[in-house]
Amino acid sequence: MPKTIILVDMDAFFASVEQQCNPSLRGRPIGVIGSDKRTVITAASYEAKALGIKTGMNKFEAKRLCPEIILVIGNNRKYTHTCSELAKIYARYTPDVEVYSIDEAFLDITDTQHLFGGAMEIGAQLKKEIKKTFGINASVGISHNKLLAKLASDISKPDGLRYISMEDAPSVLEDMPTDKLWGIGRGIGNRLKLMGITTCGQLGRMSETFLRSHFGIIGERLKEMGQGIGSFSVLKETAIAKSIGHSMTLPKDIINMRDIEAHILKLSEMVARRGRLYNLLGEVVSVVIRYKSFKTFTRQKKINTHTYDTHIIYDTAIGIIKVIRLAEPVRLLGVTLSGLREDSGQMSIFNECNKKDALIKSMDSINDKYGEFTVSWASYLDIRRHLGVISPAWRPSGLRRTDV
Amino acid sequence: MEPINEKISVLALFGDKEKLRPYRFKWGNRIFNIKDVTYSWVDTLGSAKIYHFAVTDGATVFELGFNSLSMVWRLERTDA
Ligand SMILES: [Mg+2]
Numbered sequence: 001m002p003k004t005i006i007l008v009d010m011d012a013f014f015a016s017v018e019q020q021c022n023p024s025l026r027g028r029p030i031g032v033i034g035s036d037k038r039t040v041i042t043a044a045s046y047e048a049k050a051l052g053i054k055t056g057m058n059k060f061e062a063k064r065l066c067p068e069i070i071l072v073i074g075n076n077r078k079y080t081h082t083c084s085e086l087a088k089i090y091a092r093y094t095p096d097v098e099v100y101s102i103d104e105a106f107l108d109i110t111d112t113q114h115l116f117g118g119a120m121e122i123g124a125q126l127k128k129e130i131k132k133t134f135g136i137n138a139s140v141g142i143s144h145n146k147l148l149a150k151l152a153s154d155i156s157k158p159d160g161l162r163y164i165s166m167e168d169a170p171s172v173l174e175d176m177p178t179d180k181l182w183g184i185g186r187g188i189g190n191r192l193k194l195m196g197i198t199t200c201g202q203l204g205r206m207s208e209t210f211l212r213s214h215f216g217i218i219g220e221r222l223k224e225m226g227q228g229i230g231s232f233s234v235l236k237e238t239a240i241a242k243s244i245g246h247s248m249t250l251p252k253d254i255i256n257m258r259d260i261e262a263h264i265l266k267l268s269e270m271v272a273r274r275g276r277l278y279n280l281l282g283e284v285v286s287v288v289i290r291y292k293s294f295k296t297f298t299r300q301k302k303i304n305t306h307t308y309d310t311h312i313i314y315d316t317a318i319g320i321i322k323v324i325r326l327a328e329p330v331r332l333l334g335v336t337l338s339g340l341r342e343d344s345g346q347m348s349i350f351n352e353c354n355k356k357d358a359l360i361k362s363m364d365s366i367n368d369k370y371g372e373f374t375v376s377w378a379s380y381l382d383i384r385r386h387l388g389v390i391s392p393a394w395r396p397s398g399l400r401r402t403d404v
Numbered sequence: 405m406e407p408i409n410e411k412i413s414v415l416a417l418f419g420d421k422e423k424l425r426p427y428r429f430k431w432g433n434r435i436f437n438i439k440d441v442t443y444s445w446v447d448t449l450g451s452a453k454i455y456h457f458a459v460t461d462g463a464t465v466f467e468l469g470f471n472s473l474s475m476v477w478r479l480e481r482t483d484a
Contacts, residue, residue: 021443021458022465022483073405077456081445135442368451 002166003232004119006107007141007149008090008126011158013103014043014079016136018072025070029053031062032074037252042074046158079103082134089129093122098234106146108234123161143169147230150182169228174201181225188215188222200226244280246270247334253292255329261318267335268314275308275337276364282306282337285316289324290332299324306341310360313337405467405481414468414477426457426468431479436461456480 010016014032019025029048031041041062044053051066062069083102090097093116096108109122116122123140130138139160141152148164151172156162164172178200179189195214197203203226211219224230246267254260264287275282286300299320303312317335366375415428428437442465443458452473459466467480 017443023440023442023460024465024483077447078443078445081447 001110002144003108003110004113005143005146005149005232005234006109006119006123006126007100007146007153008086008105008107008130009139009141009150009153009157010086010103010130011137011139012043012045012049013136014074015045015048015072017078017082017134018074019045020135021078022072025072028070029066029068030070030072031057031059032072033059034074034249035251036073038249041071085133086130089126089133093126096234106149106234108232120161120163123163127159127161145228145230145232146234147182147225148228151176151180154180154182170201173204173226173228174199176200178203178226183225184222191215192222200228202226204228243286243336243338243340244271244274244278244282245286245334245336246274247288247332249290249332250330253329253331255326260321260326260330260333263333264317264321264335265310265314267333268317269310271335271337272308272310272313272360273364273367275340276360279343280340281308281343282341283339284337285313285320286334286336286338287317287320288332288334288336289321289326289330291326291328292331293328294331295328296332300336300338302339306339308337308343405465405483407481408479409481410479412468412477412479414470416470416477424455424470426459426470426477429466429468429477429479436464436466 015030018030018032019028025045027047028045029051030045031048031053032043033040034042039059041053041055041057041059044055044057048062048066048069051069053062053066053069057065059071062071079102083099086105087097087099090105090107094107094109094112098106100106107122109116109119113119113122116125119142123142127138127140130136137159139153139157141149141154141156141160141162141164143149143152143164144166148169152162152164153160155176176199177189178184178192178197179186181200184192191214192198192203197206203222206223206226208220208223211222213219215222248263248267250263254263283304283306284300284302286298288296288298290296301316301320303316305312307313313335363375410431413430414426416424416426418424425441426438428435430436438459439462440460441457442460445456447454447456449471450473452471455470455472457468457470459468464482464484466482466484469478469480470476471478
C-alpha cells in the first residue's frame with residue numbers, strides 16, 4: 001500500500017512569530033536578525049519577500065533595496081518553544097513524526113488517516129489548530145513520499161494545502177522547474193539549465209548515463225527526482241543517537257584564538273554535559289567551522305578512549321583548530337562527539353579519574369538547579385551569553401536538542 | 405524593544421483552559437490593562453520555568469515573565 005506523508009511547513013516562521021507578538025509589525029515588511037551585532041537576515045516576512053528581501057541577505061543590502069524594512073532581533077526561545085508545542089499537535093494525529101527542521105515536520109499518516117476523515121481533513125485541521133494556537137500560517141503538502149509532500153507544500157505557499165496524488169504527479173512534474181525540487185539547489189538547477197534541462201519532466205526522461213557523466217553518483221538520483229520518486233521513511237528520534245553536537249553562529253565574526261577557545265569550551269561543555277545526561281561516551285571529536293564567506297568545513301579526530309569529559313573534548317577540538325590555521329574570521333563554530341557507546345558505569349581504577357568524575361557530576365547538578373553555566377570553567381568567564389542563530393538541526397527533544 | 409527587567413505587580417487568572425493569563429499590571433505608578441496576549445512561550449532558568457507573555461494594551465507591546473519558582477512577575481521588555 002502506498003504511504004501517505006504530510007509535510008507541515010510554517011510560512012516565514014520567525015517573521016510570522018514576531019508579527020504575531022507585535023501587532024504593529026503585521027502587514028509590514030520585516031526582517032529578523034540574530035542579534036544586534038549580526039547582519040544577516042534569518043527570516044523575511046511575506047511583505048518583505050514581495051519587495052525582494054531574501055533570507056540570507058545582508059541587512060545593509062536589504063535597507064538599500066527596501067528602506068522601509070523593519071529589522072527585528074529574533075528570540076530563539078520563542079521559536080524552539082513553538083516547535084516543541086507544534087510537535088505535540090502533530091502527535092495527536094500519528095506517532096510517526098519527523099521534526100525535520102525548526103519549522104518543518106513530516107508526518108506518516110498512512111495508518112491513522114481513516115480515524116480523522118482522511119489526509120486532506122488532517123491537513124486542514126492542522127492548519128486550523130496552528131492558526132488558532134499561534135496565530136501563524138502553515139503550508140501543508142500531502143503525497144505518497146517526502147519529495148512530493150515537500151513540493152506540494154512549497155508550491156502552495158503561503159497558507160497552502162495541496163495534495164499530489166500518484167496519478168497527478170506526472171502532470172504536476174512535467175512543467176515544474178527542476179530547482180523547485182527539494183534537494184536541487186540553484187547550483188545544480190543552473191547546471192541543468194545550461195544543458196537545456198529546465199523542467200522535472202525533462203529531467204526524468206534523461207538517460208542515466210548522461211546524468212552520471214555530468215553529476216557523478218548523484219546522476220541516477222537526479223533522474224529519479226525528476227520522476228517524483230522519493231523516500232517515504234519518516235525518521236523518529238532513535239534510541240541511540242549517532243552523535244551529539246552543538247553549533248552556534250557567533251554574535252560577531254571572530255579571529256582571535258582566545259575568543260575561539262572560549263566558545264569551543266562552551267560548546268565542548270554543552271556536548272559533554274549532554275553525553276553525561278544520556279550516559280553516552282564518544283571516541284571521535286569533530287569541529288565544524290564556517291568562515292565569514294560562508295565557506296564551511298569539518299575536521300575530526302579519534303581519541304584513544306571513550307569519554308564525556310569536557311576537558312578531553314575541548315583539548316581535542318582545540319588541537320584540531322590549531323592544525324587548521326584559520327584563513328578568515330569565523331562565523332560559526334560547532335563541536336560534535338561521535339562513535340558513541342553507552343556508559344557501563346565501570347569504576348575507574350585510577351582514583352584521580354573518579355575525583356574528576358565526582359566534580360563534573362556536582363557541577364552538572366548545580367547547573368540543573370540554577371541554570372546553565374552557573375558553575376563553569378574559569379576560562380569561559382569572558383564570554384557572555386548571547387543570542388545565537390538557530391541551527392537547522394534543532395529538535396524539540398532528545399539528544400539532538402540544542403540549547404540556543 | 406528595550407530591556408527593562410523590573411519586578412511588577414500583575415493581576416492574572418489561573419484558568420482551566422488557558423493555564424495562566426495576565427489581565428492587568430502596574431509598572432511604576434501606572435496601571436496597564438492588557439487587551440491582548442499576542443504570544444506566549446516557556447523557557448527555563450535552572451529548575452524554574454519562566455512563562456513569557458507578549459501582551460499589548462492597545463498601544464504598546466510588553467513582554468512579561470512569570471517565574472514559577474520564585475512566583476515573581478517581571479516586565480522584561482517593552483517598545484514604549
Ligand atoms: Mg518555513
